Amino acid sequence: MTAPSLRDKANRVAAERMCAARPTLVGVEPAGAVVPGMTPTTILTSGPPLAWSDYYGGQRHAILSAAVYEGLAPDLDTADAAIRENRITVESTHDHGCVGSVAGLYTASMPVFVVEDAATGVRGFCNMYEGESRKRLNYGVYDETVAAGLDFLRDGLAPVLAEAVRRAGGVPLTPLIARALRMGDELHSRNTAATTLFLKALTPVLLDMAADGDHLAVRTAYGFLADSDYSFLRLAMAAAKVSADSARDVAHSSVVTAMSISCREFGIRVSGTGDTWHRGPLPDVDCRLFDGFTEDDIEWMGGESHITETTGLGGFAQAAAFALQQYQGGSPQAMVDMNQRMYQITVAEHPEYRIPFLAFRGSPVGIDVFKVVETGIQPVIDGGLAGRGGGQIGAGILRAPMECFAKAAAALG
Amino acid sequence: MTAPSLRDKANRVAAERMCAARPTLVGVEPAGAVVPGMTPTTILTSGPPLAWSDYYGGQRHAILSAAVYEGLAPDLDTADAAIRENRITVESTHDHGCVGSVAGLYTASMPVFVVEDAATGVRGFCNMYEGESRKRLNYGVYDETVAAGLDFLRDGLAPVLAEAVRRAGGVPLTPLIARALRMGDELHSRNTAATTLFLKALTPVLLDMAADGDHLAVRTAYGFLADSDYSFLRLAMAAAKVSADSARDVAHSSVVTAMSISCREFGIRVSGTGDTWHRGPLPDVDCRLFDGFTEDDIEWMGGESHITETTGLGGFAQAAAFALQQYQGGSPQAMVDMNQRMYQITVAEHPEYRIPFLAFRGSPVGIDVFKVVETGIQPVIDGGLAGRGGGQIGAGILRAPMECFAKAAAALG
Structure with a gap:
């Protein structure tokens, strides 16, 4: 057994690294463009990896649906065959700097928050909240409405957020999280304050963007984020992934x-x-x-x-x-x-x-x-x-x- | 002595009226245009009314300065004389539906929040937070900087807020206050959440206004409110004045x-x-x-x-x-x-x-x-x-x- 003092010292180092991370939102990009190891035929899902035959129920349905949504297969059965034949690969989010909410599906075209600790260069990613509807891909549901919602994230929300983050020069997340803790959030099941503070941080540049002619897109994106008190959770998750990965391998x-x-x-x-x-x-x-x-x-x-x-x-x-x-x-x-x-x-x-x-x-x-x-x-x-x-x-x-x-x-x- | 049951019943009625008020921000106007009994030569200050000779220190200085700011007198001595001769009248905020923060100065040109309970028509008013500077008229300080700050409230902030409130069709304050209590505010010494929620409620129309060409004015007004976590206090005060006055005279x-x-x-x-x-x-x-x-x-x-x-x-x-x-x-x-x-x-x-x-x-x-x-x-x-x-x-x-x-x-x- 490792001597306690050696382990204590190692734990102190790990905890210090975890606490020293200062995650900053630096961009919004398609997963395929930024997530390490992500190929056009990769699908990421939550959990320690399982054999394909072990996935069942909502998670299995979500993985197959993600393949259809991404255009990798015309229907669920074809997607199933493609996965069995390794033409589509199902991998674990955590192995790619990502974290998943519920089933946690990522495909290459889906936009992700890119969060980085400037001091160490450690990066974490999270895809976007699908909104208040009970029908969401990450809760194992897929139909035309869900697909339209995912399209909106990619074509409506992400471009506005990407431009806003660019204009803002990034958004440091640690101060928002610290402040939200003083405002009744714990940043997992409650993100009401953090969502509001995040919007407040971006509003000045959103006003500029509205004046520059993107008005309707900006208004729609703002409304979507403002209507979902959970919007910030994905940023909290990406920030936490950066913090956690900063403590790896001690x-x-x-x-x-x-x-x-x-x-x-x-x-x-x-x-x-x-x-x-x-x-x-x-x-x-x-x-x-x-x-x-x-x-x-x-x-x-x-x-x-x-x-x-x-x-x-x-x-x-x-x-x-x-x-x-x-x-x-x-x-x-x-x-x-x-x-x-x-x-x-x-x-x-x-x-x-x-x-x-x-x-x-x-x-x-x-x-x-x-x-x-x-x-x-x-x-x-x-x-x-x-x-x-x-x-x-x-x-x-x-x-x-x-x-x-x-x-x-x-x-x- | 009044029988307890009679008083208990009266207290129940008063408390019910106080709790039933649903204050809504319906406008932003110059005090002289909306505050009952406010004349061009009226100055309102905090507290039960005193003889003019009893006002001293910061409050006296603030009253005299308010007269100068309003253009009612060229300097403090002349203002003092005018007050003594009743050419300028100093009255109590509470007698005019207003409430004052610290010395609480109101003159006719100063913009006020107009807050109303639609069910009863009871109205309350409050003037605007001067910002984070330690130099503020309501804290008994007056100089060119303070005057410029008050000018900004009248010429920069109020027109934007007035238009935003108009476009929003009013802002119900009870839901914001109730929500802020779940987010770490108590709405007197802490208004951080309420300020943020108020801005969130107005942002959609502010985005419209920015697109309509008021961009710089909107950006400046937003920045001023967003920088002051206390911004909402004046709205909490006006809302509370409406609630309190709803319980009067039982x-x-x-x-x-x-x-x-x-x-x-x-x-x-x-x-x-x-x-x-x-x-x-x-x-x-x-x-x-x-x-x-x-x-x-x-x-x-x-x-x-x-x-x-x-x-x-x-x-x-x-x-x-x-x-x-x-x-x-x-x-x-x-x-x-x-x-x-x-x-x-x-x-x-x-x-x-x-x-x-x-x-x-x-x-x-x-x-x-x-x-x-x-x-x-x-x-x-x-x-x-x-x-x-x-x-x-x-x-x-x-x-x-x-x-x-x-x-x-x-x-x-």
């Missing part, structure tokens, strides 16, 4: 650098074990479902938005976001208690992400797999829940399964 | 309808005693001063932004705004305790103003002077503090003096 470190869900399992990556996924069962969940749904309706389709929890946000900052109790259940005191417990399984406090109710204590950051195993405290995740047949059916607290941490500890020990 | 009611400070004293109005001011000494204060200042530097110049506390906001909703601890001092638990105590001196819980940390309990609203006297609990006020020689020097918790409530109780009893 020898002996037991700090978690990714937590990921597929339709089959939960997996974590740890700094000291590189790209290895330590896999376990799907998470436990305390949920609050929308009217008309029961727990039997929950279907796992993948999910990686808990990259936010991996970097001290989401469930690890829920005492910043008491308004969430209406959305995901739980009392304010339970939220405080859950948030407090996360300090027992982390190695640092984030210098920028501060929680007003905890007297501006920095959020707990850098999950140590050994602390999880020793305390028996599972990392908590504020998450949305997908339903059988597609669409979101609720939200709740997910608990990362202990098996992943035990396996990671064994691999390191 | 016979036998002991509900407070105004709390006001001049350079000399604190005064309250109570629903059942109409326009009578129940006066007492200046408030007690627990303050956190900016670097380099001591309590000896505090100078009272007036203030009426605690119209927000009068209607269930500010100190009465501080458990919504834990980030305020950095600004005005105090711990999160102390803020919760203070907020909780306010339920003991109020007669209702606001149906729209809900506090996430208190499990979305409605904020305490409708201060009952008898409850204040019986419990000995003073209403708490989140307030800014002015300094000798002008400018803001800090912030803190003010406590309304017991004498005012005892006098009001005696008048009613």
Whole structure:
């Protein structure tokens, strides 16, 4: 077993790197143009990679639909054959600097936020929120409406955002996230303030663009972003991916650098074990479902938005976001208690992400797999829940399964 | 003494009216054009009215300066003479549907927000925040810079806002306030979220206006509002004035309808005693001063932004705004305790103003002077503090003096 002092030192380095990242939105580009290793026939999906035959339900349907949407196949059956014959390759988002929301589909033509830490050059990407509709590709639904929505992201929203980000000279995300934590967001299940602050940051250049003649396109793009309080989540995810990847590959470190869900399992990556996924069962969940749904309706389709929890946000900052109790259940005191417990399984406090109710204590950051195993405290995740047949059916607290941490500890020990 | 049941019923009516008001921003106009009783030679200032000779220090200087700014006198001495000879009249904001921030100066040419409850037609007005500079007329400072700032409010900001409000068809303020309470504001000393939400509500029409050719003016106005997290306070004050005035003149009611400070004293109005001011000494204060200042530097110049506390906001909703601890001092638990105590001196819980940390309990609203006297609990006020020689020097918790409530109780009893 690695001596504690060596591991402690490694964990300190990993946490410092994680906290030192200053993710900045530097562009909006088609995934095929910027995502490393992305080819015209690549499809990225959430979760530690599975054999194609293991994908089922909403996630499988979303992957096949993405192939059709991208024009790689005329229909789902043809797409299925093409995947089996490796003419279309299905790969994991995390291996390409990306993170997926629910099923998390990326194809080459889809626009992505390009987020970068200037000091290190580490980049992270995230595709765009499809809006408030229950029908979304990333929740396993695909039809003409969903396709039209994706077209709008590519042809309507992305060009306006790309130009705005260019004119603004980039948008530093750390100050927006830090400020949103003072305004009731935890940046996973609540992004209301961050979305509004992001729009505020871009409005001056959007006014210029409106004056320069793009008026209708600008108005439409603004309206779309402003109508979705979740718009910023994809930026929070890309920022978190940059922070998490900044902490990768520190020898002996037991700090978690990714937590990921597929339709089959939960997996974590740890700094000291590189790209290895330590896999376990799907998470436990305390949920609050929308009217008309029961727990039997929950279907796992993948999910990686808990990259936010991996970097001290989401469930690890829920005492910043008491308004969430209406959305995901739980009392304010339970939220405080859950948030407090996360300090027992982390190695640092984030210098920028501060929680007003905890007297501006920095959020707990850098999950140590050994602390999880020793305390028996599972990392908590504020998450949305997908339903059988597609669409979101609720939200709740997910608990990362202990098996992943035990396996990671064994691999390191 | 009035029978308790009669008073209870009257208080219920007053509180219901206060809570039923739905203030909407309907316009931006020069005070002289819309404020009832405002003449070209009227100057409005904060506080229960005093004899002219009783105004001193920053408030007196601000009144004289306002006369000069309005072109009613070439210099301060001439203005002083004109006031003594009643060629210029100094009156109380509250008697004209207005509320003043600190010294609270209104002259006829100054633009005001026009806020209205459509159901009752009750109107309230507030002039505009002068921006982040420590030099502001309402903090008792006047020079060429201050005058230029006031010119900008009239000639730069107001025309853009007036047109934007016209195009938007008015801006309902209750939903913005309710939402801001979920985003860390209490709408007195913290208006960060409300300012941002207000800008978000206007941005679509601002984009239209930018396209229509007002681009530079729109960009400048937007930048001014966006740079000042306090911008919304004046709208919160006007909205609160509408709510408070909706509860006026209910016979036998002991509900407070105004709390006001001049350079000399604190005064309250109570629903059942109409326009009578129940006066007492200046408030007690627990303050956190900016670097380099001591309590000896505090100078009272007036203030009426605690119209927000009068209607269930500010100190009465501080458990919504834990980030305020950095600004005005105090711990999160102390803020919760203070907020909780306010339920003991109020007669209702606001149906729209809900506090996430208190499990979305409605904020305490409708201060009952008898409850204040019986419990000995003073209403708490989140307030800014002015300094000798002008400018803001800090912030803190003010406590309304017991004498005012005892006098009001005696008048009613």
